[in-house]
Structures are given as structure tokens and as C-alpha cells.
């Protein structure tokens with residue numbers, strides 16, 4: 001894969017990726033995907049370290065209860081649709097003129 005390895009959870013947002021957490025406990029292997037922006041906000045609100053190496057200890061497996069998470073990138077498959085462009089100042093003035101007649 002040609003995706004750069006992130007240094008912090010913040011990089012996920014820049015890389016346009018979600019975070020996949022996979023439990024490494026033998027026989028468990030539970031996996032979940034987190035939305036990067038929401039996750040960064042969650043960490044920041046608690047003053048937690050956003051470093052890639054520090055983050056796994058924050059995740060406790062909800063299946064087996066162990067803290068043996070492995071972090072990986074999950075590409076966002078559906079691209080974010082940009083919002084429609086705002087009308088420009090000029091369009092706005094033209095609209096006002098049109099309404100006045």
C-alpha cells in the first residue's frame with residue numbers, strides 16, 4: 001500500500017482515513033473502525049497522547065477485555081462530497097436588483 005504511516009491520530013484526518021482497531025489476542029481478533037475526526041476530538045478532550053505508538057493502550061477490547069490493540073488505516077471508501085459553492089457577492093447583488101425589478 002502506498003499510504004504513509006501516520007505518526008499521530010491527527011494524521012488520519014490528513015490522510016483521509018479511518019482508524020481500524022484490531023484485537024491481537026489469540027482467538028479473539030475483534031475489529032472495529034473509528035471515524036478519525038471524532039476519535040481525535042475524544043482523545044483531545046481527555047488530554048490523551050495522540051502519538052501512534054501511545055494510542056493502542058487506550059483501547060480495551062469489548063469482546064475479551066484485553067488491551068492488545070493493533071492500529072491500522074482504513075481507507076474511506078465513500079469520498080466526502082463537497083458542499084455546493086456559496087453564491088458570490090456579485091450574484092447576490094444581481095439577485096437583489098432582479099427582485100427590485
Ligand SMILES: [Zn+2]
Nearest residue numbers: 023028061064
Ligand atoms: Zn479481544
